[in-house]
Structures are given as structure tokens and as C-alpha cells.
Amino acid sequence: xxxxxxxxxxxxxxxxxxxxxxxxxxxxxxxxxxxxxxxxxxxxxxxxxxxxxxxxxxxxxxxxxxxxxxxxxxxxxxxxxxxxxxxxxxxxxxxxxxxxxxxxxxxxxxxxxxxxxxxxxxxxxxxxxxxxxxxxxxxxxxxxxxxxxxxxxxxxxxxxxxxxxxxxxxxxxxxxxxxxxxxxxxxxxxxxxxxxxxxxxxxxxxxxxxxxxxxxxxxxxxxxxxxxxxxxxxxxxxxxxxxxxxxxxxxxxxxxxxxxxxxxxxxxxxxxxxxxxxxxxxxxxxxxxxxxxxxxxxxxxxxxxxxxxxxxxxxxxxxxxxxxxxxxxxxxxxxxxxxxxxxxxxxxxxxxxxxxxxxxxxxxxxxxxxxxxxxxxxxxxxxxxxxxxxxxxxxxxxxxxxxxxxxxxxxxxxxxxxxxxxxxxxxxxxxxxxxxxxxxxxxxxxxxxxxxxxxxxxxxxxxxxxxxxxxxxxxxxxxxxxxxxxxxxxxxxxxxxxxxxxxxxxxxxxxxxxxxxxxxxxxxxxxxxxxxxxxxxxxxxxxxxxxxxxxxxxxx
Amino acid sequence: xxxxxxxxxxxxxxxxxxxxxxxxxxxxxxxxxxxxxxxxxxxxxxxxxxxxxxxxxxxxxxxxxxxxxxxxxxxxxxxxxxxxxxxxxxxxxxxxxxxxxxxxxxxxxxxxxxxxxxxxxxxxxxxxxxxxxxxxxxxxxxxxxxxxxxxxxxxxxxxxxxxxxxxxxxxxxxxxxxxxxxxxxxxxxxxxxxxxxxxxxxxxxxxxxxxxxxxxxxxxxxxxxxxxxxxxxxxxxxxxxxxxxxxxxxxxxxxxxxxxxxxxxxxxxxxxxxxxxxxxxxxxxxxxxxxxxxxxxxxxxxxxxxxxxxxxxxxxxxxxxxxxxxxxxxxxxxxxxxxxxxxxxxxxxxxxxxxxxxxxxxxxxxxxxxxxxx
Numbered sequence: 001x002x003x004x005x006x007x008x009x010x011x012x013x014x015x016x017x018x019x020x021x022x023x024x025x026x027x028x029x030x031x032x033x034x035x036x037x038x039x040x041x042x043x044x045x046x047x048x049x050x051x052x053x054x055x056x057x058x059x060x061x062x063x064x065x066x067x068x069x070x071x072x073x074x075x076x077x078x079x080x081x082x083x084x085x086x087x088x089x090x091x092x093x094x095x096x097x098x099x100x101x102x103x104x105x106x107x108x109x110x111x112x113x114x115x116x117x118x119x120x121x122x123x124x125x126x127x128x129x130x131x132x133x134x135x136x137x138x139x140x141x142x143x144x145x146x147x148x149x150x151x152x153x154x155x156x157x158x159x160x161x162x163x164x165x166x167x168x169x170x171x172x173x174x175x176x177x178x179x180x181x182x183x184x185x186x187x188x189x190x191x192x193x194x195x196x197x198x199x200x201x202x203x204x205x206x207x208x209x210x211x212x213x214x215x216x217x218x219x220x221x222x223x224x225x226x227x228x229x230x231x232x233x234x235x236x237x238x239x240x241x242x243x244x245x246x247x248x249x250x251x252x253x254x255x256x257x258x259x260x261x262x263x264x265x266x267x268x269x270x271x272x273x274x275x276x277x278x279x280x281x282x283x284x285x286x287x288x289x290x291x292x293x294x295x296x297x298x299x300x301x302x303x304x305x306x307x308x309x310x311x312x313x314x315x316x317x318x319x320x321x322x323x324x325x326x327x328x329x330x331x332x333x334x335x336x337x338x339x340x341x342x343x344x345x346x347x348x349x350x351x352x353x354x355x356x357x358x359x360x361x362x363x364x365x366x367x368x369x370x371x372x373x374x375x376x377x378x379x380x381x382x383x384x385x386x387x388x389x390x391x392x393x394x395x396x397x398x399x400x401x402x403x404x405x406x407x408x409x410x411x412x413x414x415x416x417x418x419x420x421x422x423x424x425x426x427x428x429x430x431x432x433x434x435x436x437x438x439x440x441x442x443x444x445x446x447x448x449x450x451x452x453x454x455x456x457x458x459x460x461x462x463x464x465x466x467x468x469x470x471x472x473x474x475x476x477x478x479x480x481x482x483x484x485x486x487x488x489x490x491x492x493x494x495x496x497x498x499x500x501x502x503x504x505x506x507x508x509x510x511x512x513x514x515x516x517x518x519x520x521x522x523x524x525x526x527x528x529x530x531x532x533x534x535x536x537x538x539x540x541x542x543x544x545x546x547x548x549x550x551x552x553x554x555x556x
Numbered sequence: 557x558x559x560x561x562x563x564x565x566x567x568x569x570x571x572x573x574x575x576x577x578x579x580x581x582x583x584x585x586x587x588x589x590x591x592x593x594x595x596x597x598x599x600x601x602x603x604x605x606x607x608x609x610x611x612x613x614x615x616x617x618x619x620x621x622x623x624x625x626x627x628x629x630x631x632x633x634x635x636x637x638x639x640x641x642x643x644x645x646x647x648x649x650x651x652x653x654x655x656x657x658x659x660x661x662x663x664x665x666x667x668x669x670x671x672x673x674x675x676x677x678x679x680x681x682x683x684x685x686x687x688x689x690x691x692x693x694x695x696x697x698x699x700x701x702x703x704x705x706x707x708x709x710x711x712x713x714x715x716x717x718x719x720x721x722x723x724x725x726x727x728x729x730x731x732x733x734x735x736x737x738x739x740x741x742x743x744x745x746x747x748x749x750x751x752x753x754x755x756x757x758x759x760x761x762x763x764x765x766x767x768x769x770x771x772x773x774x775x776x777x778x779x780x781x782x783x784x785x786x787x788x789x790x791x792x793x794x795x796x797x798x799x800x801x802x803x804x805x806x807x808x809x810x811x812x813x814x815x816x817x818x819x820x821x822x823x824x825x826x827x828x829x830x831x832x833x834x835x836x837x838x839x840x841x842x843x844x845x846x847x848x849x850x851x852x853x854x855x856x857x858x859x860x861x862x863x864x865x866x867x868x869x870x871x872x873x874x875x876x877x878x879x880x881x882x883x884x885x886x887x888x889x890x891x892x893x894x895x896x897x898x899x900x901x902x903x904x905x906x907x908x909x910x911x912x913x914x915x916x917x918x919x920x921x922x923x924x925x926x927x928x929x930x
Contacts, residue, residue, distance in 0.1 A: 368821040400821035
């Protein structure tokens with residue numbers, strides 16, 4: 001896997017100089033006494049780095065070492081702390097605790113300019129290029145002192161080395177997304193960085209170009225630069241990583257050498273190995289399937305397709321949920337679950353396909369119509385979609401049904417608050433009806449949202465997308481207790497979650513989603529852990545090549 | 557509980573209808589200090605303005621009394637200030653109504669203009685004069701409000717259907733409305749009075765007496781008309797609507813988070829059209845009141861910047877309906893006093909405008925400072 005660097009390599013030549021300038025006290029930063037190979041010494045080291053945002057612990061004592069010449073992948077779900085970590089490395093944010101060292105020297109960037117000067121370059125998910133300007137002019141931004149022809153020569157040299165061509169003089173906005181990304185990467189490499197950080201670089205790329213990008217990452221690493229690739233896509237890691245660190249809830253769960261590592265093992269450490277205490281679940285889970293089997297089909301999803309703006313297919317799903325059944329939808333994030341949830345909750349229109357509720361077409365119904373039909377939805381993003389943080393708890397509970405408390409346009413707030421207090425007591429929410437929603441803890445906010453949706457008149461189907469995200473164990477219990485209670489009333493439930501254990505223990509049936517398709521349909525229960533885990537990782541299908549058609553066949 | 561107080565201190569306060577807890581005593585004292593800041597800002601601006609006037613060579617001893625006389629020097633001046641505040645207040649109310657839904661209606665001037673056209677048209681040619689007494693002046697007022705509502709709702713519909721930015725559409729529709737006034741008094745087929753000679757400016761016939769707004773103090777001969785009552789009633793009504801009605805809560809919800817509102821089952825698009833429509837209706841009504849109460853005929857450019865001053869009134873009131881009439885009064889007084897200073901003390905018009913601008917900036921700065929500290 002390691003490629004020896006050629007002596008003629010400009011990057012490689014730059015590196016030793018940089019390293020030589022600082023007699024690296026490397027021994028202090030290497031905890032494990034293993035003597036690294038010469039070209040594999042640490043470029044960037046994080047020691048016990050922590051960062052809090054108010055109540056939220058974004059990073060919790062993170063230790064990370066990215067070595068020179070390696071592609072180091074940082075794997076984690078949304079909200080695991082990847083972006084915060086990138087921001088700290090690139091000087092956008094400062095850590096609360098811990099230290100960073102770059103090439104053995106203390107590294108405390110206060111702003112991105114410091115990071116660039118120190119030799120850290122970053123390719124952002126959203127490109128930082130000026131669309132009207134040519135690639136060359138973009139290169140010159142912030143490098144006013146360097147001559148244009150010199151920059152052009154250097155850029156051409158880099159392109160040649162990595163085996164692609166770039167239109168240096170055309171406005172960047174006329175280039176394809178893949179070309180723009182290469183411009184961005186070349187721009188970063190012009191300064192011979194010691195570390196190149198790529199934040200979700202493949203998110204914007206159509207699949208055929210992903211392989212090319214990963215190959216480029218390999219080549220950059222081979223030239224002596226350390227590459228930190230942030231992603232939540234497993235397939236890419238298998239293709240490119242030398243080592244992978246798994247970030248979960250702000251902690252580095254493990255760092256794995258990718259030689260001989262199993263992808264599905266990575267999935268498990270990404271979504272959580274320790275089983276959260278779901279004592280009540282275990283008891284009820286065994287009796288559930290029998291009851292579910294008797295239910296009739298309630299929600300039918302047929303060939304539901306969605307493409308993103310780049311024309312990449314994100315979703316192509318067919319499945320059904322019966323009355324009185326909890327169906328779990330498992331999958332590594334970014335495999336189409338969010339799109340499916342948005343379509344089912346009326347917030348997104350699909351490209352084609354059908355959604356039927358009790359035989360009635362609801363494919364393009366608005367959230368309002370869906371609520372009338374008895375479809376409750378707990379949104380994935382509680383703060384952006386699920387609730388109004390600045391409105392009071394009572395207002396949040398009854399925003400969709402204000403008619404109940406309105407006479408001649410006049411809102412009877414005291415009656416609304418009383419009704420809200422009753423709901424809060426019933427659902428054991430700790431909070432005041434008149435207090436702003438933002439004053440409640442995450443768990444209590446989620447309970448309020450769930451109470452609102454469960455309180456819909458004539459509730460028939462409940463969609464719960466990531467209902468336990470950011471909640472502590474107790475709150476998780478409460479949320480699932482309510483969901484099970486709804487099942488008892490004959491409500492059909494679809495739970496989408498990235499917490500695999502929770503999903504397995506609460507669901508009667510688990511569907512596995514991979515690359516937008518349902519690739520597995522297995523009964524619930526923790527004993528299915530291995531099987532679902534391997535389905536989630538695509539089961540060795542070469543996912544970079546295509547859109548998982550093979551996976552779909554395998555599932556069929 | 558700490559989280560509660562911190563969120564109250566943030567910008568959320570201005571938009572959110574206050575449900576519940578009265579502020580603790582400490583913040584009340586602190587807010588007294590904050591109240592002083594705006595006053596200081598305005599005083600500073602006045603001082604600057606005075607210096608500017610002195611620089612033009614007009615002795616302050618002559619300019620200042622003229623300014624004061626223009627505002628409160630006589631019953632007539634006082635009524636003039638009050639009557640100028642009426643349309644400003646209505647436009648300001650319209651602004652805060654749309655603002656509640658996080659919409660910025662900067663098209664007050666145009667809504668005022670189309671309201672004036674509709675009012676004049678109905679009063680002159682719609683047979684309003686023949687109606688029984690209250691209807692004779694109410695029908696043109698309603699026509700004005702309706703025209704303004706359509707003007708605002710048009711921008712709302714563009715926003716709801718196409719996502720067009722309402723700042724752009726209301727502003728541009730405003731210019732269209734203004735030019736429509738010019739157009740309609742240029743052509744005899746429309747509203748221009750038939751008698752034409754070179755000395756006649758383009759304007760409509762005078763409105764029939766029956767369609768003029770009734771005067772409140774008929775014996776005194778003061779032009780104190782019923783528009784004042786309408787404006788005050790509407791201030792109360794808008795205040796109640798925003799604070800106490802379901803619609804007010806829905807507008808606030810849309811204003812804070814459109815996605816979450818849609819998810820909660822609100823008709824977000826209809827609410828956007830409604831908010832801008834209602835906002836425009838208040839502007840149209842202001843135009844009708846200016847025509848039927850003050851001017852008595854439609855002339856080109858009759859709106860003379862009231863729409864934009866009203867926008868500033870709405871901005872400064874920061875979402876509070878009861879503050880709108882107060883700021884409207886301030887601006888009405890500024891207009892009256894400025895006019896008097898220009899006419900009787902020969903302070904150049906440009907300098908008067910600069911002084912008014914300084915006060916606007918100072919008030920806005922004070923408001924922003926107050927918001928940050930509160």
C-alpha cells in the first residue's frame with residue numbers, strides 16, 4: 001500500500017526541510033512506544049482535546065495522530081464531532097482543553113490563516129472558490145506576493161504528477177464539480193502543506209468520480225503529505241485508508257489499522273457497541289412479532305425514488321409497514337434514510353413512486369394533509385424542523401391545532417396552557433407549559449414533540465426519524481416506551497435510527513438500507529446484530545462502482 | 557432556570573410573543589438604564605443638527621422657535637403634526653405586522669399610492685358620494701385598503717410561489733405604484749380633471765364633500781379628522797392581533813421557522829400572502845386617508861415619502877404595536893417642524909432633511925444598543 005516517494009517530488013523535498021527546521025521532540029507525543037517508520041512519523045497530534053458548546057460536549061478528550069504519508073480516515077455519524085475536530089485543526093475554533101502539535105511543534109492556530117501558514121490546508125465540503133474567477137486567479141487570492149506564472153507552473157506540475165489536466169484559465173463556475181474539487185485540492189497543495197484535511201469530499205461528487213478522488217488522496221499521501229479524510233461513508237474507507245479513527249459522540253472510539261480490518265466491525269464501533277440498557281424492551285420484543293403478524297398492511301411504499309440536484313439517485317425503496325408493528329430502518333447515515341423520512345413526512349417531493357396509507361395515495365400530500373390522515377412524524381432534525389425553540393412548550397404542542405383554543409380569532413392561552421400542563425404530566429415531561437421550548441433539555445424537547453405527534457386525532461402511522469439522537473439513556477427509554485404504547489393501540493410505526501442496538505431491540509422487523517435501497521428485511525432482536533451490521537456495510541458489494549444494484553439483487 | 561434568563565436576553569424576545577413570566581426586578585432596573593440610551597442618542601443627533609443649521613448661517617435663535625412653532629405653535633400646527641402622524645402610524649403598523657412573519661415590507665410608499673388612486677377613483681367615479689353618510693366615506697377607504705392589500709399580496713404570492721425576495725418585490729412594486737399615480741392623473745381617460753390649461757398641475761377633480769373624512773371638531777375649523785381615530789383603533793387592533801390571536805401566533809411561528817411551521821401543519825404560503833396583504837391593506841388605507849382627509853384630490857407624488865418614513869417608524873417600533881403611534885408622532889412632528897423651519901426661518905430644505913436623517917440614524921442606533929443590552 002505504501003508508495004515510496006521519488007526524490008524528484010517537489011512535495012517530498014519540501015517536507016524534510018520543514019521537518020528539519022524543527023528538531024521534533026516527537027518522543028513526547030508518541031504514547032505508544034512503537035517506533036514508526038521514518039516516513040510515517042506523526043504530522044498532526046491531538047492530545048486530550050475537548051470542546052463544549054454550552055451543554056453539548058462536541059469533543060471529549062480526543063487523542064488522534066495523523067502520520068506523514070498516510071491517508072487517515074476519520075469516520076463518524078453526523079453529530080459525532082467530525083466538523084468540530086476539523087474546525088479546531090484548521091483554526092476556525094479553539095479547543096477548550098488539550099494540545100495540538102504539528103510536526104512536533106506546539107500548534108495553536110487562532111484563525112485559518114495561522115493554519116495555512118503552519119502548513120495545514122483544508123478542502124471544505126462546500127468549495128471556497130470564487131466562481132467568476134479562473135482557477136489561476138483563485139490560486140492567486142491570498143498569495144499576492146507570488147508570481148502568476150510561477151503559480152501556474154507549480155499547478156501544472158502538480159496536475160502532471162497526479163495525472164489529470166486542469167483548465168487554469170476558465171472561470172471556475174464553468175467547470176464540473178469534480179474539476180472544481182481538483183482545483184480546490186491543487187490550490188491547497190500549492191503551499192506544500194504538511195497536512196491536507198478533506199471534509200466529506202465525496203459528498204458532492206457523482207459516484208463515478210469518487211474513485212478518482214480517492215486515488216488522488218492516495219497519491220498526495222504518497223508524496224509525503226499527511227491526509228486526513230473525514231467521511232461517514234464506509235466504502236471509501238475500505239478503498240483508501242491506511243488507518244481509520246472512529247469518532248462517536250465526541251470520543252475517538254478506536255483507531256484501526258486498515259490492513260486486515262473488517263468494514264462491518266467499523267460499522268459496529270461507529271454506531272455503538274455497548275448495548276444501551278433497554279430492559280423493558282427485551283421483555284416486550286419477544287411477544288411483539290406474533291401480534292404484528294396479524295396486522296394488515298398500513299403504509300405501502302412502492303418504488304419511491306429521489307434524485308439530488310446533481311442527478312445522483314439517493315433513494316429507490318419499496319417496503320411496507322403493518323398496523324400494530326414497529327419497523328426499524330437501519331443503515332449507515334447518508335444511505336437515503338433522511339430523504340425517505342422527508343418524503344414520508346411531506347417535506348420533500350419524490351421523483352417517482354408511490355406512498356399509500358391504508359390504500360389511499362399520499363405520495364405528495366402536504367404535512368397538513370398527512371396530519372389530518374393520522375400520520376405523525378418525529379423529525380430527524382429537532383431544532384430545524386421538529387419544533388419552534390423560541391415558542392413556548394404549549395404553543396409548540398398545539399401549533400397545528402390552535403382551533404381548539406380559538407374563539408372569534410381570540411386564542412385562549414390559559415386554556416391552552418392548562419391542556420399543555422395535562423399533556424406534560426401524562427408524558428412526564430419536565431418543563432413548564434409557558435416556558436420557551438429552548439429552556440427544556442433535549443430529552444424533554446423530544447418528549448414534547450413525540451407527545452404532539454402521538455396526540456394527533458386518529459393517529460394511524462408514526463414516523464420516528466432518529467428519535468433518540470442526543471438523548472440520555474433515561475430519555476431513550478421513555479421515548480421507546482411511548483412508541484411501544486402506540487403500537488399497542490394499533491399504530492404502525494417506522495423508526496429510523498443510527499443506533500443499531502436500540503433499533504434491534506425495539507423493532508418487530510428491521511429493514512436495512514444501503515445506497516438508497518432496502519437490502520435486507522430481518523426480524524428484530526439483538527441476535528441479528530451481526531447480520532444487520534454486515535448488510536449495512538454493503539456486504540462486500542463494490543459500492544464505488546455502481547449504485548448497489550448487486551446489493552438489491554442479493555436482497556431479493 | 558439559568559437557561560431561561562439567558563434566552564430571554566437574546567434577540568428572541570422581540571419576535572416571540574411573551575407568554576408568561578414577568579421580568580424580575582433587576583432586569584427592570586437595568587432596562588431603565590437602557591431606556592436612557594435612546595434619549596441620549598436622539599439628543600446627540602439634535603445637537604449635531606443644530607450645529608449644522610448654525611453652519612448654514614441661519615441663527616439658531618430664529619430656526620429653533622420656527623421648528624417648535626411648526627410642531628406645537630398653534631392649534632393648527634398641532635393638528636398638522638397629528639394628521640401627519642396618522643398615515644405614518646398605519647404604514648408602521650403594516651410593517652410590524654409583516655415583520656412578525658419575518659417579512660420585510662418596504663413597499664409602503666407604493667401601497668399608499670395605489671390606496672390613494674383607488675380611494676380617489678371610487679370617491680369621484682364610483683358613486684360613493686351618493687351613498688348614505690357613513691358609507692360615502694367608508695367605501696373609498698375600503699377601496700384604498702383593498703388596493704393596498706392586493707399590492708402587498710402580490711408580493712406575498714410571488715414569495716410563496718416563486719420564492720422571490722419580498723424586499724425586492726415590495727420595493728419595485730412600490731415604484732410601479734408611484735408611477736401609476738403619475739399615469740392616472742396625466743390622462744383624462746383616467747383621473748385627470750377635464751379642465752386643462754398650462755397653469756393646472758396634473759391632478760384629479762376635488763373629491764365630493766360627502767366622501768371626505770368627517771371632522772372631529774367641526775366648530776373649530778381645525779382639520780382634525782376621523783383618520784386619527786381609525787389609526788388609534790387599528791394600533792390597538794394590530795397589537796391585540798399580534799399578542800392575543802391565533803393568527804398572531806401563527807405568523808410568529810412562520811417568522812421564526814418556516815420549516816417547522818410547515819411540519820406542524822400550518823399553511824405557510826397562505827400565511828405569507830396574508831401577512832403581506834394585511835400589511836399592504838394598512839398602507840392602502842393610509843393612502844386613502846391622506847386623499848380623503850388631508851388633500852381632497854389626487855396629485856402626482858402625493859405620497860411624498862410618507863411610505864418610507866412609515867417604514868422607519870415600523871423599524872424603530874421593533875415589533876411593538878403601541879410604540880408605533882409614538883414614533884409616528886415623532887416623525888409627524890419632525891415633518892411639521894422641518895417644514896416650518898424651511899418656510900419661516902429659511903433653513904435650506906436639504907439641511908432639514910439631513911437633520912431628520914440624523915435623528916432617524918440616532919434612534920435606530922439607540923434601538924440597536926438597547927436591544928443588545930436588554
